[in-house]
Amino acid sequence: MEDEAENLRAAFGDSSDDEDRPGKETIGIGESTVWERVEEINGLWLCRNFLSIAHQSDLLSAILNEGWFVEESINQAMRFGDLPSWATELSDLIRETVESVDLPVLSADLLWREPLFDQLIVNLYQPGEGICAHVDLLRFEDGIAIVSLESPCVMRFSPAEKEEDEYVDILLTPGSLILMSGEARYRWKHEINRKQNGFQVWEGEEIDQKRRISITLRKLCQA
Ligand SMILES: O=C(O)CCC(=O)C(=O)O
Ligand SMILES: [Fe+2]
Secondary structure, eight states, rough: OOOHHHHHHHHHOOOGGGGSSTTEEEEEEEEOOEEETTTTTTTTTTTSSSSSSHHHHHHHHHHHTTTTTSTTTHHHHHEEESSOOOHHHHHHHHHHHTTSSSSSOOOOOHHHHSSSEEEEEEEEEETTTOOOEOOTTTTBBBBBEEEEEEOOOEEEEESSSOSOOOEEEEOOTOOEEEETTHHHHHHHEEEEESTTTTTTTTTTEOOOOOOEEEEEEEEEEOO
């Protein structure tokens, strides 16, 4: 655990400043995980220390071993139904981690549905690549998880219906998990812009973009 904290510090600097940022209220510590509720967005929760360094590297190897990304032109893999064992394990860990805290991270009906997730997308982003602002398709149920690996990035949330310039930026560090439900899932768009200058800035510093891999877990609505 100490090693892990040291590695994280070496990679991303001391995070103690973050804790003072307005809108990022740290309100719950599970057995070892810390959950932050994003104040401005109902239903958006961030767990920055979801995966240990060792788990991140095992997961990355498992993903790369799938052989999905051998061709440079392929940057997304999608699976429905039976998921690879590492994804099922990840899903079990999400459930356990949420269950271990006495916080409304995910409602009981979502947390205990079976299966929790049956759809997987793995996205691989090279520096400069991101994803346009969107609300996830309505053919997916409420309760969506995103796990981040490799390069950190800023994910921007903006209201889906209003044209105002309102937005909330969240830093997705490697090993972090976000859970979106309710308003966060239906009433806010999310995007990652790694092309336009000024988007990938956190606490006044430009993020050094490297490859990023994300794992999105969702559940299909019943037909
Ligand atoms: O890569 C990410 O972190 C987000 C992916 C996403 O929003 C999606 O697949 O719908
Ligand atoms: Fe999405």
